[in-house]
Structures are given as C-alpha cells and as structure tokens.
Amino acid sequence: MTGTTVASTPQAATDRPRGAAPLNLADYRAAALKILPTAAFDYLEGGAADEHTVRWNHEAYQRLALLPRVLAGHVGAHTGCSVFGTALDSPILLAPAASHRLFHPGAEAATAHGAAAAGALMTVSTFSSQTVEEIGATATGPWWFQLYVQRDRALTAELVRRAAAAGARACVVTVDTPVTGVRERDLRNGFALPSHGTPANLAHVQGSSTHGAIHDPRIDPAVGWDDLERLRAVCGLPVLAKGILRAEDAQRAADAGFGVWVSNHGGRNLDTAAATLSALPAIAERVAGRVPVIVDGGIRRGTDVVKALALGADAVAIGRPYVWGLAVGGADGVRDVVQTLRRETELAMALVGAATLDDLTADLVVPAGVHRP
Amino acid sequence: MTGTTVASTPQAATDRPRGAAPLNLADYRAAALKILPTAAFDYLEGGAADEHTVRWNHEAYQRLALLPRVLAGHVGAHTGCSVFGTALDSPILLAPAASHRLFHPGAEAATAHGAAAAGALMTVSTFSSQTVEEIGATATGPWWFQLYVQRDRALTAELVRRAAAAGARACVVTVDTPVTGVRERDLRNGFALPSHGTPANLAHVQGSSTHGAIHDPRIDPAVGWDDLERLRAVCGLPVLAKGILRAEDAQRAADAGFGVWVSNHGGRNLDTAAATLSALPAIAERVAGRVPVIVDGGIRRGTDVVKALALGADAVAIGRPYVWGLAVGGADGVRDVVQTLRRETELAMALVGAATLDDLTADLVVPAGVHRP
C-alpha cells in the first residue's frame, strides 16, 4: 500500500481547480463571502422577509431525483441551443443584477467579457452601473436588456430604444415587481443601492418621491400586458416577461409571442412565492414550445440545469453565482463560474445518457425519496 | 465602487424602523423577551403540554406557497373591509388576551388606543384587567367583547349587557374552553393570572371552588348552542363562536347566524389540536359567505394574512404579537405592530396582483414544495 497517487486524467489537471481553488459554485460563494463587505454580500445573498423562497428555490432541485438511461451508445454531450434566434454554446444565461460595480470595479463590462469567454448570454439590468451604450460597446457576446417599466413611459421607450441600438438582442421586462420587496438584511445594514440614487442609464432623470411608501419612485406599479405589446413595437426586439409563476400568465405570454422567464426574483420580492422549479412543469405544458421558457432561482449544479431543461425550460439563468465569480475574479471569475456549471452540465448529461439538450426529457426526473412498494 | 449609499425611498425612511428598531413582528417578540419578567413572557408565549399546536399554527403558513398574478395593471392595494356591519381599515383584528396590565401599566386602555390608531378592531377579554366600562369609555375605535360563559348564567347575562352598553359591537363567545388547558410553563414558573384572582369585570363576584380539579371554578364546562342563542337575545349584538375547527360546527354556527372564529386558543388548551389554517378551507366552504369567518393562530407576516384571506377568512386576528407591542411600547407599540403587519399585507397584496381583499382567491395558494414532474 502506498500513499503516492497519480492523476487519472492529466488533461483535466489543467482546467480543473486544484487545492484551494474553487471546485464548484458553493466554493465561489465562500470566496466572495471572504472578500465582499458584509452589506454588499448580504444585498446579494438575501431575500425578502424570512427568505423562505430563497431556500425553496434551491431545495426544489434537491427534491427531485434523476433516473439515468444507460448504454445509450454515444460519445459526449453537447449543450448547444438557440433562444429567440440567438445561437448559444450553452443554455446557461446570466440573469440581470443591479450595480455590478458594487462587486467589482470592472462592473458590467467585466461581466460581459466573462460571459462572452464562457459562451453565455448576459442580461443587462436597467439598474446597471454602466450605461447600455458602454456595455454594448465592450460586449463581444450576445446580451439582452432587462427593463423595469418606468412611470415615465417616454423615458421607458427611450431606454429600450437605447438598449436595442447598443446591441441588445431581446428585451426582458420584469413583471414581478409592481413594488419592491422588503429585504430586511439591507434595512439592518442600512444599505441601499448606489444605483437607486443615480443609476447610469437614468443619470439624466430626476427621481420623483411623491408616491406611496411601498412604491419605488420610478418603477411603475401599474404595468399591464398592453405595455409589453407597446414596448415590443418600440424596440423591435423579442420581448420576454420575467417573473412568471402561474400557468395562465405563461399561456397569455405565449399566446402573444412573449418569451416566458419563470422567476420569483430570486426570492427577493415576495417571500413564500412558489419555488420556480415547482412552477415550471405546468408552465412548460401551457407554452408547449411556442416561445422560449427560461427559469432562474436556486441553480447551483449541473444536475440542476439538467432537471430544469428536462422539465421544460429551454435555458436557465443564474444570478448570485456569477456575481460571486465577478467579486472573486472579475471577468475571469464570471467565466470560471459559467464554465464550472457548464462542465457539470455536460457531465450530468453524459451520465443520464443525453447527447443533446433534446434528450433531456421529463421521464428522467422523479420525486426523490418516493417509494411505492 | 463606493460604500456610500442613498435611500431609494426617502419617504419610507420616516415610517420604517431603522437600525435597532423592530422591522417585523419577530423583532417585537425579541424586544418583549428582553423586558418582560420570565413568568409573564412565558405565560404569553407558551401553550398546552408540548406546544405542538403553537408550532403547527405557525408552520402551517410556511407550508403554503403563493403563485402571484402578474401584469394586473393596477396601482396599490387596499385592505378595507367590513365585518358584521363594522367597516374596518384592515382585516387585522386583535384577539382577546387576559390581563393586559401584566404586560404594560396602560393595560387595555393602551391597547385600545393603539388599535384605534392603527385602524384595527380590538377584542376585550372577559378577564381584562380593566372593566368593559373603563375600556369602552376610552376606546376611540370599534371593539368586541369576548365572553367566557360563567356557571352563573345571570352573571353571564349581566356581563354581556354591560359590554353592549359600554360600546361593544359584537360578542365573541369562547367555545373551545370547557376546561382550561395545562400550560406547563406556568406551573413550572408558579405563575397564575392576577385576573383569575380578581378579574376587573367580576370584581363583585365571589369565585367558587367546589368543582372538579380540571375545571375552572367560574367557567362553565357545559355550554351548548342554545346558550349562544340566549346570549344573542340578551345583548342584542352579533355573536361569534370562537374556537371552531370542525366544518360541521362551522356549518351549525353559520346556519344560526353566528360568526365563525377559527381558533385553537393559540395552542393553549388542547395540544395537537389541528393548526387553524389547515382547518380553514373546509370551514370556509361550509360557511359559504353567510357569516364572517375570522382565523387566528400563528400569523406573523403579511403573506400569512394574504394566505388566510385567500383560503376563505374575512379577517385575521393576532394575539401574542400585539401584546409584544404593548409590552415594548404601550399604545404606540400596539399601533406599530399592527401597522407593520398591515404594511406587509399591502405589500404582499400588491406583489400577488391583488388590488382589494376580494382579489385574494384560493388559486393564489399552493402547497409549498410539491412538484409533479
């Protein structure tokens, strides 16, 4: 018996993290926790109220088990896909997140570089710390623009036109935030987003503060389906509705040709909103492939990606994880996080016997721990 | 990247707790724990036996998830409602609790002032530390009287007549206490209610102690439906039966025109009695809107209020939380607790896409964590 060991896969030695390097997304979180100021980490980590939904999003994946197919007889797994006409190397998207500068001086430009390096589509937030023009000028990969509909509809129209002009390939309209959820970590930390004071994209606008206490002075609480129609006409881009959890809302979106982004805002708005994965199957059934279905919330492992796609999503979006990467290593950190998740996804696909994303079908997934003797 | 932050909603800065101020009801509990004598806190906090029901009441809300509607296209949420002919600003009631003086020298008068300031209906206990006349004289908002039917029915009739004369708008007859539950915290603390020695409303009555060990000397264990009929005739007020968990009991109450108060006495009487929320849907179905349905037990968040109303309650009642507020800040504390819960309710309504309480329908609520691939 000897203590000596040799690497079984030398070629992996170079692209796999070693020693103290992050092995998985949780490691990136741990690294970010060490270097970020508490208030910034808490802003990223926290959710509304008691943070049940934050937890549920994550746990939903751990309640499902996989039933892999064996002896499929093929080599390797390919993650290529196409979403709203954009060909992508992988079905992993970056969800919108406000104020990247809070996490790294490279801000959204760094994220965009990392995303492009990893072949991941980025979604730029209305409350980005750089303007859509700045980001669009530096981005080498595809990106979408996330929109909070402003009370000032002329301003809203200007925003989406600017995003389209800067290169955005779709407009993701957030529909789950008529009011902003109360995130008690931020209140306890006395934290508020710099972007809410002077968000780059709105630097020329004077914020109003004449509305009710629970309402954001800028974000319009009275957005309707017709607003989405008008926005699509204004920007000439595909439009996705982000924040859908009900099957009938998904059906209405699909009927109108809007993409469906299944989200509960990462548990940051309405605590005890249903876990996104639990809402996905009914939504996918109603959409029936007519428009793309994206799902975010709680995805931390390649097997999570496989489950989401098996249950009807066309792509997944990650939020907190890539910001951990950004905080830890700027563009390289973003790239590494995406690549880690993508490699795990490829591995999980191979292990369930799937050669392409189309092979990820619902019969691969069963409730964990259920047993009927 | 800068550490400077600005408040996104300046108007909120003045009406939201800041720093060490309580942000939510749990914070009020923590503050009350610090200042109340152990025996008083335990009396409030504790329940019967192993306190399963105390816990279940709370957990029942956390087992349900919300499926919000999006793009509803309206502004804000209104919590106005009417219960048994009394128009209320919000569907949040104060449940009866004995001996407020145990928690604050201002006693029930302080509670009444706080309730009125927050637009909440108060329920005054038979075992209040002030008389109904004292409370009625100072109360500026609507209030109900809670009745333990006394062995002496003449005394009972006198009590409800006095309450009606003092301004009570309804009589809430407790029907779940033929005997008092054993609260072991109180026994271990050697604690007994001052009110049970000389409750203000019964100061002129000599307590009897000739009954069985498990029976209270005054409270009648043999109350029947006909007693409720007679009481209604005596006081001329609407009568509610408080402590109903079975659908057939609710049906009988509704058939007779009595309001239905779904309660297990806060888990203080029969341990392992069903959680009130789990009993609510079947009850609401039988009542079918004929009489008001109130539910108490475990409500700590605005989303709890939304769920209770979505599942058929016309209003909710809180007990321990407002007493925490009373202990911490007298009338202001009561007001702040109610306002905190009401603000959370408005926020939750807006986030589920409800403009009025009528929009809170059962399809908003699904079991959490259930997933059918």
Place this chain on the structure above:
Amino acid sequence: MTGTTVASTPQAATDRPRGAAPLNLADYRAAALKILPTAAFDYLEGGAADEHTVRWNHEAYQRLALLPRVLAGHVGAHTGCSVFGTALDSPILLAPAASHRLFHPGAEAATAHGAAAAGALMTVSTFSSQTVEEIGATATGPWWFQLYVQRDRALTAELVRRAAAAGARACVVTVDTPVTGVRERDLRNGFALPSHGTPANLAHVQGSSTHGAIHDPRIDPAVGWDDLERLRAVCGLPVLAKGILRAEDAQRAADAGFGVWVSNHGGRNLDTAAATLSALPAIAERVAGRVPVIVDGGIRRGTDVVKALALGADAVAIGRPYVWGLAVGGADGVRDVVQTLRRETELAMALVGAATLDDLTADLVVPAGVHRP
C-alpha cells in the same frame, strides 16, 4: 402591574405536582435517568439496532392532529371501560416488563399496589422478579399474565395454570418474539437481565443452551396459532395475542376469539417494525369490535390515549413510563404516573367534546399539517 399571583384553582394545588415535582411523563423519565444506573436505564430506554421503531412509535402520535367538537353541552369526561369482562376505571393498562426489582426493591408487588391505587390493570411478565403467586397474593387490583411460550410445553402449561390460580384474569401471549432482538445498548453496557439467569417463575427449571446463536434457550421460536388454542384450554382464561401489526393476523386472532394487542415490543425486537399507531386503524377495522384491541408503544400524553382510542383501540398500555414511576417512587410513583396520564386523558376528552370513551371516534383525528387549498 404586579408580580403577585394567586392560584386560580386552589383545589388543584394539592393534587398537581408543583415546583420540581414531575408535571408529565417526560419529567418522570428525567427523574429516573438521574437515579437509575446507566445500564438499567439503558435497558429500559433502548430498543433494537438503530432504535428507529422506538422513535417512530412516539412520533406517530405527533403526526396526527385533533379536530375537537365544541358546545357539546355536557360536564366532565369519564374514562370507565370494560376489557374482556373486567370493568376498569380507565383504559390505561400496564404493559409487561421484565424484572421490576432491577428498578425498585419493591419489585412487582410495588407496581401492583401502584396500579391498583390508580385503577389500572397490570400485566405481569413471565420474567417477573417475583413469582405469580407472590404478586397475586399482594395485588388488590385486576392483573393479567404475560406468557413467553417455553420450549417445554409442559412447563408452559404449568406457568399459565399457576398464573390463573394466582388470580390472573387473562393470559397475554407474546407472539412477536420468536427470537430476541439485539439491543446494542445492553451489549455495549455488558448488561443482561438477572431474570434471564434465574427468573422467579422459572427458578425450578434448568435453562438449556443447545439452540442456535440467535435463539433464546428457553423461548420457543416455533409457536403457532394452535398453541394459543391449547393455552386457552389449559388456563381457562381469555387469551390475547401480543405483538400483532398485520391486519390479517388480527383478523385471524379475532376469528378465534383472541384479544389483539397491537405492539412491536416497544421497538425492542425488530427495528423498523411499523409504528403501532400506524398499524392500528387497519387492525381495528378487521377486528370490528369482536375482541378487545389494546395498543402500546410511544404513549406519553393524554392526547395520545385519545388518538389511540379514536382510531379503534379499546385500551392502551404503557411500559417505560410506569417503570420510570416505579424507579422514582415505588408504588406511589407508579400510581402518580398513571394518574397523570389519566388526568391528561380526561382533560383531552373534555377538550375534544367527549363525555365517554365511546365519543372518541375516528373523525376526531386528522393528519397533522395536511392542507388542501
């Protein structure tokens, strides 16, 4: 506000434990833990293997909730019942337990006195530390004899004849112990029952040790239904089969007129045997009232008794709890434990609206935490 308190129910002050006195059965366990040698406590407390069934027995009660009936309009609750022709004050029996002298020098005689004082029927173990003649001579209340069928059937017949002659009113044949379970606590403690060396009832018999390793030298692993028939003929007493968990076994017992004792030997024989309460409803359905149904395992509260009876048991048996009482206070301890549980049962009956045991029907019980919106 004053810290002074007065007792609400002075008459209760004398018969309720105060201060450090035990309030409930768990308190008796804690007291026994303090005074018993570790090996004796562990022998009593432990179960087979990983002790899942020990835990499941207990948890089964906590997974069921009660739906009390209100306004029943009667006073008090009576626990009188009749089992196999013996009128009993309460449906609480003492399950057989070996070697009471291990826990108190008064041994089985002390237990018998305590049981009689509390109106509880006692079951005397084959492996009692006193003979059936000694126990029968001192017992003032009704008792049954528990039989392990011996390999020597003549000896077995002699045992039950002696028990009948000594006053036993029924013979409880243990049917769940063809072999003895491995209790690892005992092996780690190097503990073995004194009774297994020289059990009083078998003092004149020389134990054999020529059987397989997993078999007890005396207990017969090959007992059949015909043995029960023969034993009944031999002793002329009602016979109960103790250790039934399957509905078809219960049916066969009832068809033959044997009482059904639902038990998994307190989790001491087959780990992961089903919790007794979970097995009860199907058994009660098959028995259909033809013979008495007893259930033991995990009963610690009056609400547990109520649930067991509501789900079809005619009586319950407690084991570990009365031995805690015996260890703590001899006959008085046994009496106090039974009275505590009985008082809790009366209280629970009153609170669910039951005047007699016949009022305890299955509709009082629902799964805890189940909610169908």
Place this chain on the structure above:
Amino acid sequence: MTGTTVASTPQAATDRPRGAAPLNLADYRAAALKILPTAAFDYLEGGAADEHTVRWNHEAYQRLALLPRVLAGHVGAHTGCSVFGTALDSPILLAPAASHRLFHPGAEAATAHGAAAAGALMTVSTFSSQTVEEIGATATGPWWFQLYVQRDRALTAELVRRAAAAGARACVVTVDTPVTGVRERDLRNGFALPSHGTPANLAHVQGSSTHGAIHDPRIDPAVGWDDLERLRAVCGLPVLAKGILRAEDAQRAADAGFGVWVSNHGGRNLDTAAATLSALPAIAERVAGRVPVIVDGGIRRGTDVVKALALGADAVAIGRPYVWGLAVGGADGVRDVVQTLRRETELAMALVGAATLDDLTADLVVPAGVHRP
C-alpha cells in the same frame, strides 16, 4: 436490586463482539475512520458533488417499515439462494471496489479469503490492485469479474477472457459510467487512485490521454447493448449490467438474458441519481424473475437486506462496509462484516416470520410513518 448480570445466551458470548469490538457495520466504519489515512477514507466514503445520492441510498431503507407476520410456527431462518447458477450461503455479495491495497496490504486476496470464509460471493474490479490471475489463484469461494469496457475492444475482450480463465463465474459490466463522476473530496485531498496510474490488470497497456476533459482516457463512453452481447460471446459467462435504475433498461436487459444490477455506483457518479431501493420495485416488476436482480447502495442492516429482497431483489451487494472490514482486519474483517450482516438478516427474517428468502414478499414492507385515519 442488584447490579450483577448474567449472560442470557452464553453461546452467543463467543461469537458476538463485546466491549469495544464492533457490534454492527457502523462500528466498522468508525474503526476504519480511525486507522485509514484521510484521503483513503474519503475516497471510500465520498460520492459525487453534494453526495445527496450517497445519503438517499441509505435513507431509502429508513423510510420503509416492516409489518411482521406472527405465529408462523417454524424454527429459524435460512438464507441460502442461487444466483445465475451459483449456489450461495447468503444473498449478500461484495460489490466491486477498486484498489483494495489502498485499504489493506493483503489487497484483493485478503478480501477473497474473507468473503469465502463468510460464504459471500466477491466481485473483482477491473481496477483491482492484483490481477485476476492472482486473485483467481487464491480465491476459494465463487467470484465475478466487474468490467469497465475499454476504448480498446481487443483489450476488453482479452480482459474478460482472462477473468473467465481465472475462474470468474460471471461478468458484471458497469453501464453507469460513460464518464466518471466528480468526487470533490478527492480533488480537495489531491487524491487519485494508484490503480488509475498502473492498474494491475492493465499494467501492460499504455494509457491514452487524447480524449475530452470529462472522459477517462481508457473507459469507453460509447458503450451500447450490442457490446454486452459481444462480451457474453467472448467470455462465455453470464453477463450482468451493473448500474441500472430505469425499468425500461431493466426490461431490455432481461429480454436479452443479462442480469440486472440496480446501482447508482454508490452515489459516486451522478449526484441526485435516484436511490436504488426506490428504483427497485418497478425494475423487479419488469424483470419478473427472468434474470437475477442485484441491488446495492446504502445497505447497512439486516432489515435493509430483508427489505431489498422483499421488494424484488434476488441478492444485495455491499461495498463500503466490507472495505471497512478489510481496513480494520484484513480477511477476518471482511468475514466479520459479512457475518454480522448475515446474522442480522437471519434475525430479521425470523422476526418477520420468514423461514426462507422466498417468504420475503412485498407485503412485508410499508412506507414508514404513513397513517390513514
């Protein structure tokens, strides 16, 4: 009352562990933890990613309860069975595990001796630290050969021919490892199998490293059903497919006459793969007795063996537990682990009323904790 105790079953005193000796498989694990280097213990203990499946495998057994039959009227329990024509003393097999030398200098030869002493069939890994010739020459009991299909099919054919020539009675083809799962414990420990450098059976082969990063340079990711057919023809032995979790894969195997080994590779490849026990019933139903069904994963107690066989397995395989035994005591340790589990199995069979393995039927098993009042 006396502290003296006597052994109840003297004959057991010699073959049962005493004092600090291991009583059960968990004890062997604890002992192995003490003596193995961390990296070796972690390699054995760990699984893929978050190790959910490792845990689920184990927990699946604890979610099932047993409903024993009583008064079966027979003596003792026999565990004899026959698998693919080989008569075995017990249905306990040793699953393949790489590099036994890592755990004990006696390596696979020691394991083979221990297995034979306990009457258990051993499965030799492709990545054994001794050659099949060395193992076959020393093995006195039956053994099978586990095959990872190599990219070089000529080499693969040579391997199985060598195994057959060395005495293997069946060929177990691993079908769940097109790629190797990421075991993060090993990465953190900087651990890689010595065998992966120079596995004994492949010492004459030069490893290739021209494949993708997620693929092992030798193991072929593109194995199909036809490969199994060819292998069977080459080696002339019965072939089992190891790593099946889906009923349709089991059906295809059975249709072709391949044995079905239900496995998720001990949770080491695809995390959140379904627990093997939860997959077993549907598989057993499809196989319908046509070929042997083996199940591994999480078996630690005799009651686990009983449950697996009751739910349709013909035999079970243990992995980690026998390696604990090997680490602790070489051949004797392997023997002791198997004998401990076998003795527990016999005991459990006796306690559920089963005389032979054929008596272990599905009606003995019910979900734990389920209760329908």
